[in-house]
Amino acid sequence: MIEIDRITKLYxxxxxxxxxxxxxxxxxxxxxxxxxxxxxTTLLRMINRLVEPSSGEVRINGEPTxxxxxxxxRRRIGYxxxxxxxxxxxxxxxxxxxxxxxxxxxxxxxxxxxxxxxTLFGMEPAEFRDRLPLELSGGQQQRVGVARALASRPDxxxxxxxxxxLDPIIRTRAQxxxxxxxxxxxxxxxxxxxxxxxAIRLGDRIAVMDGGRLVQYGPPEEIVAxxxxxxxxxxxxDAERPMRLLSLIPVSxxxxxxxxxxxxxxxxxTLREALSACLWTGREAVPVETEGAxxxxxxxxxxxxxxxxxx
Amino acid sequence: xxxxxFLRVALIALLLxxxxxxxxxxxxxxxxxxxxxxxIYTRSSxxxxxxxxxxxxxxxxxxATIVAVTLAILVTRPAGAAFRPLSRxxxxxxxxxxxxxxxxxxxxxxxxxxxxTLVALFLYGLLPIFENAMxxxxxxxxxxxxxxxxxxxxxxQRLWRVELPLALPVILGGIRLSVVxxxxxxxxxxxxxxxxxxxxxxxxLLTSNTAFVLQGGLIVGLFAVLIHDALVQxxxxxxxxxGRG
Ligand SMILES: Nc1ncnc2c1ncn2[C@@H]1O[C@H](COP(=O)(O)OP(=O)(O)O)[C@@H](O)[C@H]1O
Ligand SMILES: [Mg+2]
Numbered sequence: 327m328i329e330i331d332r333i334t335k336l337y338x339x340x341x342x343x344x345x346x347x348x349x350x351x352x353x354x355x356x357x358x359x360x361x362x363x364x365x366x367t368t369l370l371r372m373i374n375r376l377v378e379p380s381s382g383e384v385r386i387n388g389e390p391t392x393x394x395x396x397x398x399x400r401r402r403i404g405y406x407x408x409x410x411x412x413x414x415x416x417x418x419x420x421x422x423x424x425x426x427x428x429x430x431x432x433x434x435x436x437x438x439x440x441x442x443x444x445t446l447f448g449m450e451p452a453e454f455r456d457r458l459p460l461e462l463s464g465g466q467q468q469r470v471g472v473a474r475a476l477a478s479r480p481d482x483x484x485x486x487x488x489x490x491x492l493d494p495i496i497r498t499r500a501q502x503x504x505x506x507x508x509x510x511x512x513x514x515x516x517x518x519x520x521x522x523x524x525a526i527r528l529g530d531r532i533a534v535m536d537g538g539r540l541v542q543y544g545p546p547e548e549i550v551a552x553x554x555x556x557x558x559x560x561x562x563x564d565a566e567r568p569m570r571l572l573s574l575i576p577v578s579x580x581x582x583x584x585x586x587x588x589x590x591x592x593x594x595x596t597l598r599e600a601l602s603a604c605l606w607t608g609r610e611a612v613p614v615e616t617e618g619a620x621x622x623x624x625x626x627x628x629x630x631x632x633x634x635x636x637x
Numbered sequence: 638x639x640x641x642x643f644l645r646v647a648l649i650a651l652l653l654x655x656x657x658x659x660x661x662x663x664x665x666x667x668x669x670x671x672x673x674x675x676x677i678y679t680r681s682s683x684x685x686x687x688x689x690x691x692x693x694x695x696x697x698x699x700x701a702t703i704v705a706v707t708l709a710i711l712v713t714r715p716a717g718a719a720f721r722p723l724s725r726x727x728x729x730x731x732x733x734x735x736x737x738x739x740x741x742x743x744x745x746x747x748x749x750x751x752x753x754t755l756v757a758l759f760l761y762g763l764l765p766i767f768e769n770a771m772x773x774x775x776x777x778x779x780x781x782x783x784x785x786x787x788x789x790x791x792x793x794q795r796l797w798r799v800e801l802p803l804a805l806p807v808i809l810g811g812i813r814l815s816v817v818x819x820x821x822x823x824x825x826x827x828x829x830x831x832x833x834x835x836x837x838x839x840x841x842l843l844t845s846n847t848a849f850v851l852q853g854g855l856i857v858g859l860f861a862v863l864i865h866d867a868l869v870q871x872x873x874x875x876x877x878x879x880g881r882g
Contacts, residue, residue, distance in 0.1 A: 376787060400789035411784025414880030415802050425788050458880040474788065484787075 327352050328373070328482055328514065333382030335368050342368040344538040345382070350531070352387075355508060355515045357529030359522055359561065364535040366518040370484050373516065374403045386481055401428055404475030404483035404513075408490040410467045412459040418444070418470050419455040425478040443473040446507060465496040472504065476513065485517040489524070501527055522561050526550070526570055534558050547574050551636045568633045572597040577614055577624050580632060586611035586623040593621055597632065600624045645866065652859040656683045659852065670848035678837045678849050687856065689832040693751060694819045697758030702812055705763045709770030710796065724767070732764035736822050740829050754826030754833070761822060762815035769811025773804030806876040813868040820861045824853070 328350040335343040343365040350356040358366045371377040373384050375396040384391045391399055404425075412421050420427075422443055423436040431439075441451040447469040459467055468488065475483055488504075489497045505528060508515055519525055525532045526546045534542045534549065534557070542554040550570045553559035562570060577600050578593040590613040591600055603612045604626045611625040654661060663676045670676040708724050711717040736757040743753035777800060785799045801808075824835030834857050841849025 374787065376783075397789045397791045400787060402789075405784065405787035407780060407783060407787065409780040411778075411780035411782075411787070413781060413785070413799060414778070415878065416880075428789055428794075460880045471784075 327387060328356075328516070329385040329388075330369075330373070331383050331385065333369070333372055333379045333384060335365075335372060335377060336380045341538045343372065343379075346535075346538075346540045347382075348533055348540060348543050350514065350516060352514050353512045354530040355505075355517060355528050356531050356533060357525035358516065358518045358533045358535060359520065359525040359529075360535030361561075362520060365538040366520075366535050367486055369535065370486055370516060370518050373482070373484055374400045374405060376400075401425055401478065402480055402482075404478075404480040406472050406475040406483070406485045406488045408487040410459075410471035410491075412467060412471055412474070414459050417456050417458060418462070421459065421470055422473045422477050424474060425480075429478055431478075439477055443477060446510075447473055447503065465492060465500065468492060468500060469503070476507075476511070479511075481514065483513050483515045485515060487518055487520070490519075497524075504528065522563070522570075526574065534561060547571070550574065569598055571636070572601055572629065572633060575632065578616075578621075580624050580628045581614045581622045582625070582628065584611070584623045585620070586613045586625075588612060590615040590620070591624075592616070597624070597629050601626070601629050604629070645863070648859060648863060652856065652863065655852070655856050655859070656687050659683055662852070666848040666852060669851055670846055671844070674844070674846055676848050678840060678852055680840065681832075681836065683834075683837070683856065686832060686834050686836060687860070690820075690823055690834045690857075691860070693754055693826065693831065693833060694758065694816060694823050697755050698762055698812065698816050698819055700755075701759050701762035701815060702766055704759075705766035705811070706770045706808060709767055709774055713771065713774040721771075728764040728767045731760040734760065736761050737825060737828075740825065744829055749830040751826070751831045753829050754823060754831040757826070758819045758822060762819050765814040765818070766808070766811040769814075770804065770808045773807030774800055776807075777803050803879055806872045806879060809868065809872045809875065813865060813872070816868070817861050817865050820857060820864065824857060 330346060330348050332345045332347050333343060334341065334345050346365075346369055348356070358369060360366050368377055372379045373391070375391060386403075394402075413424070416424070419437070419440045422440045426436045426439060440455060444451040444454055449466060449469065454462070454466070459470065462470065468491070472485070472488060475485070489500050492500060501524060504515075507513075517528060519528075526549075529546055531544060532542075532546055532549045533540055534554075536555070536557045542549060542558050549558060550562055550567055553562055573596045575597045576593065577591055577595045577597060580597065581593065586609065588607055588609055589603075591603060593614055593616045595614075600612055604610070610627070611623045613623050614621045659677045659679075666676050705728065708728075712721040712724050739757035739760060740753045743756045747753050747756065781799065781803075782795070785795045790798065823831075823833045824838055826833045827835030827839050834853050837853030837856075838850050841847060841851075841853065
């Protein structure tokens with residue numbers, strides 16, 4: 327569990343971060359979202375003490391971070407940033423193994439961990455482990471950057487706009503991969519983004535920052551359905567709200583007995599996808615299946631009713 | 638690549654011949670020698686002069702490298718930033734002060750011989766190395782440096798594992814410049830009795846024997862060209878290995 331307790335950072339007269347408190351549960355993704363200059367990066371960097379707070383404290387599993395030497399603290403906290411920050415003169419394997427090496431793991435254990443992570447990120451170890459970062463695509467560099475942050479199985483993983491430099495298609499894949507890997511490993515992640523879509527897609531909880539203050543903290547459904555301030559409503563976007571809400575609800579929530587024409591959707595698909603399928607093919611309902619077996623249908627009317635209810 | 642390699646081998650062969658078998662070049666240099674005067678310098682062995690010349694350059698450059706790189710490391714730390722202008726001034730003065738004047742000033746203190754030459758070459762060599770090391774250490778990729786701190790490398794570990802290896806090709810560029818300048822400048826050391834190839838050139842000037850001047854100049858020039866080339870190759874190799882080339 328990560329507890330941020332009334333943490334503040336002053337730069338001269340500027341309150342870059344102003345008395346922010348929030349608690350993130352172990353095994354969840356917290357997405358910190360806000361416009362540029364709202365203090366997201368400063369908040370994140372105070373957690374691993376790349377920035378020293380002016381006041382307040384951070385506790386990781388109950389232990390205050392100021393009780394540990396900064397560089398030792400950072401070895402326990404994964405860190406991935408925009409533009410990956412890989413060491414250009416070290417191979418992929420040495421980059422990923424950097425923190426385990428600092429922690430004094432035996433060589434064989436590091437090598438095994440590197441191969442395990444490369445496999446997890448869909449990169450054939452034999453092909454990639456001896457390459458230099460220069461010899462990778464942008465998406466691969468980013469994956470190696472995230473793999474490096476995960477290598478020592480840290481208590482916590484901090485990510486600052488990790489996908490900001492990727493083009494949209496690769497970014498969506500990277501987000502899906504991260505979500506899947508996080509579920510599998512049960513990692514605790516704090517992720518900074520300026521993109522509300524990314525926050526909704528990845529966050530178990532979303533923290534919205536505005537001018538150094540935390541203006542709303544809650545699950546994505548709540549942020550979308552009940553924005554606490556005009557700024558949050560703006561971040562969500564009026565026109566986007568119904569779609570964003572539907573994108574958070576799985577089809578399985580509204581499935582009812584019966585049949586429908588056309589191509590079926592899997593039960594994990596979102597209502598947004600179901601609505602899109604209805605509109606695009608002029609159907610009043612779409613069939614739903616679980617693991618290939620028919621499981622009923624979702625109707626356009628039910629989706630409409632659900633959207634009107636605002637969670 | 639091939640013609641370059643061929644030229645390199647040819648120049649090395651020429652240099653070796655000039656140093657080891659100078660007598661063989663008598664016909665070539667004869668037209669430049671005074672009538673009935675000596676064509677080939679024989680007062681000391683060219684091999685021992687060459688070795689002494691290279692030794693002086695190597696020692697002075699090594700000392701200049703250690704001092705300049707250490708200085709550059711110190712002033713690129715946050716705590717040392719205030720000393721940056723001062724250290725710039727010092728190394729600049731080292732470069733603008735003519736080596737001949739350094740020799741003249743150093744002789745009373747250090748006596749004749751290798752000492753004053755070492756001092757002059759050392760001072761003259763500081764600036765290029767310092768400037769390049771500063772550039773190399775202050776233009777490292779920002780996200781790499783941020784990550785190095787973020788994953789928990791200590792100051793020393795960042796310096797040794799990230800900053801110096803990444804700056805090395807640029808630093809080496811400064812060392813190359815400095816070495817090449819020193820190879821030429823070392824010749825004037827012979828005016829204060831340091832054993833360098835300058836002895837041959839000065840003997841030629843004193844006796845109006847152009848053959849000696851050519852002989853000495855050619856050997857120094859070939860050393861400079863070949864050492865320059867070797868260091869350029871080394872820089873290219875290191876730049877590639879550091880993933881930036
Ligand atoms: N090192 C610093 N010195 C002075 N001001 C800073 C520094 N870092 C950030 N700030 C200021 O703090 C505010 C928040 O910055 P930042 O945390 O980088 O925002 P974000 O990541 O949300 O874009 C901005 O007004 C920024 O100018
Ligand atoms: Mg930022």
